[in-house]
Amino acid sequence: MTVVQVAKSSRRVGSAGVAACEAEDGHLRPDGQDQYTISEVAGFTGLSAHTLRWYERIGLMPHVDRSHTGQRRFSNRDLDWLAFVGKLRLTGMPVADMVTYAELVREGDHTFAQRRAMLESTRCDVLQRIAELQDTLTILDHKISTYAGAQCAPERTA
Amino acid sequence: MTVVQVAKSSRRVGSAGVAACEAEDGHLRPDGQDQYTISEVAGFTGLSAHTLRWYERIGLMPHVDRSHTGQRRFSNRDLDWLAFVGKLRLTGMPVADMVTYAELVREGDHTFAQRRAMLESTRCDVLQRIAELQDTLTILDHKISTYAGAQCAPERTA
DNA sequence: TGCTTGCCTGGAGTGCACTCCAAGGTCTTA
């Protein structure tokens, strides 16, 4: 069932906005900058620098430019991609599947159908997950109200 | 590589119904039976027998009766508890926290306030998670419609 | 020139939640 468990660590993956379309052009940020160090990107995304390097190593980051000294220089497009990956991560999709998706993106436009199928399958998972969580919420509410009723001190009459 | 491994094992944790209240009495199943072997419970819950033993070992199963030969005999109350644990698991709550909750239950009624606080915190997590997933859904839908538009063959005009 | 800070790499380590194993005891059916 793939119980997710994202949680912890101030995640700000979504900060790069809703765009996150690997086929779109890298639109510049307000300050016009389009070069970010790994620690800047770590700050933007909430991912650690380690994790960003690891993402690149396993093929989840398509390709990151380098400075003349070999240091990574992330672009706005990279940030958009990371934001999208963050969303996929929230769905509970395994990293291996995200890598598969990234490979399809790299292969070009003829993989549109496959990509779409993956996303539609993910969409179903998300819908199911939301339903599960809402069901769980009902049970939690029931239990919480039981506890609330059982506590003699009505410090908060719900 | 690419180990696609989504959603295995038919989970039927919720089969015990919405009850799942550790303070309630063990209401009998329609067949009047109240003794289940570990493999039966594994079948009911979708958890493996290994996992059920492990749950007991770490203190997540309060106490399971034994037959005269030492084999586990799960009761309806155990099933209810497992159903509730399954719900907590769906929320992404770590097993360690669930063990803490189980310990509070074992300690008796004077831990009601703490238990309630835990559940309320979990409730908040669930609400946040649902919001995240709904946000993700929006993005998935946007992307899927992009792909749908890009595919020349309109075999399914959405 | 030396110090600090930030970055690089491959590989090893971590934490979680199981999952399996070996070796043996028990139950059920023929």
Next chain:
DNA sequence: TAAGACCTTGGAGTGCACTCCAGGCAAGCA
């Protein structure tokens, strides 16, 4: 009575997603 399915235990192993480490390079500043 015997075969085979099912159960027991503690401890080791697995897979995932990071997370850290050692050793080293490069830039900026006093």
